[in-house]
Amino acid sequence: GAVVSQHPSRVICKSGTSVKIECRSLDFQATTMFWYRQFPKKSLMLMATSNEGSKATYEQGVEKDKFLINHASLTLSTLTVTSAHPEDSSFYICSAPDPTSGNTIYFGEGSWLTVV
């Protein structure tokens, strides 16, 4: 299947700092990417839809100023967690639809964020 790559896989940061997570589609172009957050033993919660060349669409309850999303090219979307707090610690994962396979959704590896 298509490949979506996410980096970093694990990151530890101090409270108050910002962390950037990258999501890349390696063998297809993605005009849309999705960012999820997953708590332990829970399902994937959609945070926002990243749109290439335009503003992201945030789900209700997700602070857009805290979770900055940039989709500057057809293969890269970034999620920046700003002014991180311990409660932001979580597993963040991106996904992208592959237009060459009927828009089958593929996921990145995920990023474990720990805020200390």
Place this chain on the structure above:
Amino acid sequence: GENVEQHPSTLSVQEGDSAVIKCTYSDSASNYFPWYKQELGKRPQLIIDIRSNVGEKKDQRIAVTLNKTAKHFSLHITETQPEDSAVYFCAARGNAGNMLTFGGGTRLMVKP
């Protein structure tokens, strides 16, 4: 918006038995239903999917059935093996965009 419910939340079976996980969805316009397997700390992996123009799809030990009238779809795993142990998520996608709505997940445990 779409709402997807998944049952059971946990399922324990003996190796070699079959496992069935069921999902219901609310949006009759949904037309694509993938199933993902997620191992602890790893990305969800697509294991099978079905589109609304078919009622059943099979891939070796895995099959998915779709009942559009009742708005439910099911995952069937036969001859389960310990390596099938993982969390399984169903999802549904409508006509607007490519956004998936996920079920709550099923933790499958296959006992040797």
